Amino acid sequence: MSRDTLGSFELLVLGTLAHLPSGAHGTALMARIEQRHDREVSVGALYTTLDRLEKKGFARSEWGEPTPQRGGRRKRIFTVTAAGATALGRTQVLLQTLTSPPVAAREGC
Amino acid sequence: MSRDTLGSFELLVLGTLAHLPSGAHGTALMARIEQRHDREVSVGALYTTLDRLEKKGFARSEWGEPTPQRGGRRKRIFTVTAAGATALGRTQVLLQTLTSPPVAAREGC
DNA sequence: GTATATGTTCTACAATCTAGAAGAAAGGAG
């Protein structure tokens, strides 16, 4: 989909990220996806997708403050951009168009 | 997505096909997608996807009766299988989970 | 016969999906 459409995993990632207004770093996001959607996600899959999303302008990442917590290591914090939110909305509309009329056939009614 | 998830284009195709209880042949389906979703679809993209969908068991195809209409040429009629409907439902659920809580952040409220 | 129309199949390459190993760096154990 070289259009402006989100791939299915991209949608999952960006959609989940959208629930976290203050953003999230990769590993936390991964955990969140696994929890909420009961599916495993590999680190590689996640970061690759996040990178792509960022390259497309749907997500943005910044290096967080060196947390006193984890030594001085910074985390890469991802957030959804305005364009990302728009893309999400577009997908939502598409999905509605797709599913609003009866999804399954019912011959026997 | 070697899971049981539908890719985005697969979803578009299968979802549109699901609206046609009696099935549809490739070209008609293509036209339908273009109308309803205002995007172009190439023949190749469509048939390739339909073939893959069939291989996965989400769609089925049969050769229609030789229509007196178009000479004697048969059309390949595609329909959604039960497994396909299930997959569609799964995707629907996923999308709901994804979009039910606030999708966009609203800091300024 | 040649052109046109309607459908389907083939070929090929680009983009996305996915997994797992590798790298980096702080803190704790011995």
Place this chain on the structure above:
DNA sequence: CTCCTTTCTTCTAGATTGTAGAACATATAC
């Protein structure tokens, strides 16, 4: 101090999907 563990991110690479357009039939119109 060196090694091991923990937490995160980056790299590498192969499998799946997405996409386009040419090539193939084959019936009807000229």
